[in-house]
Amino acid sequence: xxxxxxxxxxxxxxxxxxxxxxxxxxxxxxxxxxxxxxxxxxxxxxxxxxxxxxxxxxxxxxxxxxxxxxxxxxxxxxxxxxxxxxxxxxxxxxxxxxxxxxxxxxxxxxxxxxxxxxxxxxxxxxxxxxxxxxxxxxxxxxxxxxxxxxxxxxxxxxxxxxxxxxxxxxxxxxxxxxxxxx
Amino acid sequence: xxxxxxxxxxxxxxxxxxxxxxxxxxxxxxxxxxxxxxxxxxxxxxxxxxxxxxxxxxxxxxxxxxxxxxxxxxxxxxxxxxxxxxxxxxxxxxxxxxxxxxxxxxxxxxxxxxxxxxxxxxxxxx
Ligand SMILES: [Zn+2]
Numbered sequence: 001x002x003x004x005x006x007x008x009x010x011x012x013x014x015x016x017x018x019x020x021x022x023x024x025x026x027x028x029x030x031x032x033x034x035x036x037x038x039x040x041x042x043x044x045x046x047x048x049x050x051x052x053x054x055x056x057x058x059x060x061x062x063x064x065x066x067x068x069x070x071x072x073x074x075x076x077x078x079x080x081x082x083x084x085x086x087x088x089x090x091x092x093x094x095x096x097x098x099x100x101x102x103x104x105x106x107x108x109x110x111x112x113x114x115x116x117x118x119x120x121x122x123x124x125x126x127x128x129x130x131x132x133x134x135x136x137x138x139x140x141x142x143x144x145x146x147x148x149x150x151x152x153x154x155x156x157x158x159x160x161x162x163x164x165x166x167x168x169x170x171x172x173x174x175x176x177x178x179x180x181x182x
Numbered sequence: 183x184x185x186x187x188x189x190x191x192x193x194x195x196x197x198x199x200x201x202x203x204x205x206x207x208x209x210x211x212x213x214x215x216x217x218x219x220x221x222x223x224x225x226x227x228x229x230x231x232x233x234x235x236x237x238x239x240x241x242x243x244x245x246x247x248x249x250x251x252x253x254x255x256x257x258x259x260x261x262x263x264x265x266x267x268x269x270x271x272x273x274x275x276x277x278x279x280x281x282x283x284x285x286x287x288x289x290x291x292x293x294x295x296x297x298x299x300x301x302x303x304x305x306x307x308x
Binding site: 058059072073074076126127140141142143148 | 183190191192193195196198199244245246247248
């Protein structure tokens with residue numbers, strides 16, 4: 001009889017959290033992620049397939065039923081599904097030319113929460129994170145220290161920081177230090 | 183830190199998000215296999231590198247990831263204009279090459295406390 005091998009998934013930094021003065025960090029649960037590239041003529045069909053309107057405005061995002069689409073560039077979106085859906089499969093039926101790549105395990109997400117959340121990220125991110133320049137639901141690819149990150153402001157005092165898995169040690173360490181100082 | 187306006191993100195963003203990508207408006211030969219070595223050298227290696235107004239490609243690599251073009255003053259390091267890739271090269275005479283604060287800071291120490299000269303027309307220069 002053939003042996004059945006089962007792989008155990010060990011998400012990076014699973015369950016880690018740090019609480020500080022006015023800011024808390026938490027590694028978020030694994031999620032489905034889609035890197036989407038498409039020209040304007042395919043956007044409407046992709047929006048319909050994904051069940052949300054892909055944002056067209058720079059630095060913006062759109063969310064619906066546990067799924068969020070972040071504008072990264074004029075023809076590029078990061079779609080994050082935390083409701084157990086499969087956004088890549090949803091795009092499969094769309095006829096228009098597009099590229100939909102599953103990057104679920106490429107990223108690690110860290111929630112930065114609290115009154116000092118913006119100050120914590122600003123310790124290594126040169127973007128203006130004030131509420132006027134970076135309002136709730138604003139999203140942007142940018143940098144933290146020496147690595148690239150994607151920031152989504154989920155609330156006035158809440159950010160979701162997405163980084164590449166291999167950078168997650170660095171990002172977690174950086175934000176933990178920053179949280180202590182903020 | 184410099185703030186650079188990305189024409190795709192439609193706002194000024196910190197310079198750390200950008201990379202320079204060399205001189206702009208260099209047309210690739212339509213039939214590259216048939217051109218002479220001298221012409222290839224000119225196209226591939228020779229760049230203008232002037233002091234003053236330059237037209238450059240930049241890339242918002244840690245932002246929207248787009249290439250775009252910029253008119254920059256190499257003396258003051260001031261960005262005079264940024265525009266989308268594919269848009270025509272702006273007329274140099276319409277750009278105001280007056281140095282801003284950065285040019286002021288780059289003056290030799292004995293001139294630092296001099297008052298900046300009155301603005302003058304840049305027509306016919308560059
Ligand atoms: Zn941009």
